[in-house]
Amino acid sequence: MSHPADLKYTKSHEYIKILDGNKIRVGITDHAQNELGDITYVELPDVGAEYSINDPFGVVESVKAVSDIMMPVDGKIVETNAALEDAAELINEDPYEKGWLIVVEMNDPSQLDALMSKEEYEAQL
Amino acid sequence: MRSVQKTIFEISKKGRKSYSLINDETPILNADDLFDKSYLREQDARLPEVSEMDLVRHFTNLSRRNHGIDNGFYPLGSCTMKYNPRFNEAMASLPGFEESHPNSPEWVSQGSLKIIHELEKFMCEIFGMDAFTLQPAAGAHGEFTGLLIIRAFHEYNGDTQRKIILVPDSAHGTNPASAKMAGFELKQVASTPGGLVDLEALKPHLNDNLAGMMLTNPNTLGLFEKDILDMTKLIHEAGGLLYYDGANANALLGISRPGMMGFDIVHANLHKTFSTPHGGGGPGSGPIGVKSHLEKFLPSPRVGIHLDKFTLLDLPDSIGRVKSFHGNFGVLVRAYAYIRLLGPEGLKRTSQIAVLNANYLQEKLKGKYNLDYDTRCMHEFVLSAERQKEECGVIAKDIDKALIDKGIHPPTTYFPLIVHEALMIEPTETESLETLDDFVDAMLDIDKTAHENPDAVLKTPMNTPVGRPDETKAARNPILKFQFE
Numbered sequence: 001m002s003h004p005a006d007l008k009y010t011k012s013h014e015y016i017k018i019l020d021g022n023k024i025r026v027g028i029t030d031h032a033q034n035e036l037g038d039i040t041y042v043e044l045p046d047v048g049a050e051y052s053i054n055d056p057f058g059v060v061e062s063v064k065a066v067s068d069i070m071m072p073v074d075g076k077i078v079e080t081n082a083a084l085e086d087a088a089e090l091i092n093e094d095p096y097e098k099g100w101l102i103v104v105e106m107n108d109p110s111q112l113d114a115l116m117s118k119e120e121y122e123a124q125l
Numbered sequence: 126m127r128s129v130q131k132t133i134f135e136i137s138k139k140g141r142k143s144y145s146l147i148n149d150e151t152p153i154l155n156a157d158d159l160f161d162k163s164y165l166r167e168q169d170a171r172l173p174e175v176s177e178m179d180l181v182r183h184f185t186n187l188s189r190r191n192h193g194i195d196n197g198f199y200p201l202g203s204c205t206m207k208y209n210p211r212f213n214e215a216m217a218s219l220p221g222f223e224e225s226h227p228n229s230p231e232w233v234s235q236g237s238l239k240i241i242h243e244l245e246k247f248m249c250e251i252f253g254m255d256a257f258t259l260q261p262a263a264g265a266h267g268e269f270t271g272l273l274i275i276r277a278f279h280e281y282n283g284d285t286q287r288k289i290i291l292v293p294d295s296a297h298g299t300n301p302a303s304a305k306m307a308g309f310e311l312k313q314v315a316s317t318p319g320g321l322v323d324l325e326a327l328k329p330h331l332n333d334n335l336a337g338m339m340l341t342n343p344n345t346l347g348l349f350e351k352d353i354l355d356m357t358k359l360i361h362e363a364g365g366l367l368y369y370d371g372a373n374a375n376a377l378l379g380i381s382r383p384g385m386m387g388f389d390i391v392h393a394n395l396h397k398t399f400s401t402p403h404g405g406g407g408p409g410s411g412p413i414g415v416k417s418h419l420e421k422f423l424p425s426p427r428v429g430i431h432l433d434k435f436t437l438l439d440l441p442d443s444i445g446r447v448k449s450f451h452g453n454f455g456v457l458v459r460a461y462a463y464i465r466l467l468g469p470e471g472l473k474r475t476s477q478i479a480v481l482n483a484n485y486l487q488e489k490l491k492g493k494y495n496l497d498y499d500t501r502c503m504h505e506f507v508l509s510a511e512r513q514k515e516e517c518g519v520i521a522k523d524i525d526k527a528l529i530d531k532g533i534h535p536p537t538t539y540f541p542l543i544v545h546e547a548l549m550i551e552p553t554e555t556e557s558l559e560t561l562d563d564f565v566d567a568m569l570d571i572d573k574t575a576h577e578n579p580d581a582v583l584k585t586p587m588n589t590p591v592g593r594p595d596e597t598k599a600a601r602n603p604i605l606k607f608q609f610e
Binding site for chain 1: 298522539542545596597600601
């Protein structure tokens with residue numbers, strides 16, 4: 001399983017890729033998709049919706065379980081991955097590129113400091 | 126053994142029938158002359174056409190593929206798949222019950238109304254509550270009814286801001302679903318490392334927005350929430366109500382009562398704890414019991430007594446009907462028969478043996494399978510196949526498939542979510558020591574095979590018409606009806 005070094009991670013298995021400005025891209029980690037098994041359905045939020053840190057913003061359903069996905073920071077949804085609607089398997093096949101979930105505009109970028117590095121994430125698995 | 130049965134559509138032959146409506150007396154009428162065209166089909170419905178014998182063979186053969194409690198061991202955790210005594214069936218088949226009609230006047234339905242009234246009293250006694258309704262038709266339906274009562278209570282008191290329902294992370298999946306359906310917001314409460322509700326995790330939620338908390342005791346790990354009195358005290362002090370999910374009540378009969386633990390509302394599953402048919406053999410029944418301060422909100426009509434006769438009463442503050450007539454009456458008769466057959470001592474013995482059987486299996490299996498919460502269990506316990514996954518690449522699902530080949534229904538799998546590779550096992554009191562030993566042998570044999578020849582486990586099941594259907598494809602692209610060419 002791979003967890004790229006340039007990403008940040010949460011205890012609840014979301015990864016965070018830092019984009020330009022105040023934006024981040026969020027998805028679930030390779031470990032998470034592997035644990036869940038084949039993903040069959042994803043429920044994503046509406047663009048424009050605002051969430052607080054640790055709020056569930058979406059749902060991932062696999063043949064094994066239905067799991068909430070949590071906001072890693074406070075912020076507003078500015079983009080969601082429409083391709084997942086017909087092809088949830090992209091999360092299994094390519095969690096970091098084609099299988100991303102949402103792009104968030106952060107309220108407070110300093111919240112990123114509390115997230116884990118690749119090494120910290122893998123150490124607690 | 127591998128032979129996939131044709132569907133009823135595939136054995137259909139145009140024009141083949143097992144009846145004839147042609148005779149001298151019955152006139153033949155044309156539908157076009159009787160009904161307006163807008164009410165008529167443009168094309169005939171493509172119904173299967175088979176002979177009577179084909180039909181009987183088709184469904185008899187399908188039924189043989191079924192696995193029920195009458196076929197073999199069925200240790201499905203939290204589902205309490207206990208034997209359904211034939212005595213229950215005999216009582217429910219008595220003509221006075223079987224041929225009664227819910228619209229019959231009260232004066233000819235006194236016996237049936239008496240069964241409802243007395244069963245409510247029995248449930249009050251067993252669960253330590255003041256009043257029961259037998260209307261809800263299933264466990265989740267009972268939960269929903271209970272939550273509507275919580276809502277009615279807070280609205281009655283003008284506390285409309287109380288919208289938060291707390292649910293432990295080990296809760297049954299239906300708990301959050303029912304709360305949401307009843308218009309509440311959910312907050313999950315974490316468990317301690319010992320698998321019990323963390324009292325500290327409750328405290329941030331104890332405020333004016335708290336509507337109540339839903340709890341299963343023993344919980345889904347099969348552990349008794351020993352801090353229950355402290356928990357109910359905290360919730361009550363904050364103005365919330367306590368809801369008891371009765372799915373695991375088979376551990377407590379005659380030993381402890383949710384009413385004594387401080388619960389305000391409980392549900393019972395007659396199709397689990399009280400031996401009425403479960404699952405596809407249903408229908409079910411999920412009665413709800415309440416303490417006296419909530420009685421006026423129960424679904425109406427209620428069965429009461431007026432001038433020494435049983436009669437139906439309406440309650441002005443009731444949440445209203447939740448089911449047509451009086452719930453699934455045939456199921457109520459079966460549960461009534463079971464309770465009368467066993468009596469108080471028999472019911473207590475039921476729970477004692479259920480707990481003993483679970484502990485026996487737990488002790489026999491914990492050497493080869495991981496047991497994350499290693500303590501005395503109640504009526505069920507949760508193993509983990511994490512060791513088999515790491516050492517042999519065999520996951521919980523594969524162990525399930527291997528069990529099917531041994532004629533055993535798989536346990537509840539991948540639940541509760543707080544245990545990885547969870548296998549939740551509930552043997553119930555109705556299984557003999559020999560059956561339990563056969564299950565232990567099967568589980569140990571699967572573990573041995575997994576270590577020696579994992580591929581053999583990954584290939585199971587071999588003894589079923591279909592081996593491993595493509596679950597992912599079925600979930601992503603379900604085809605739910607026959608595809609005519």
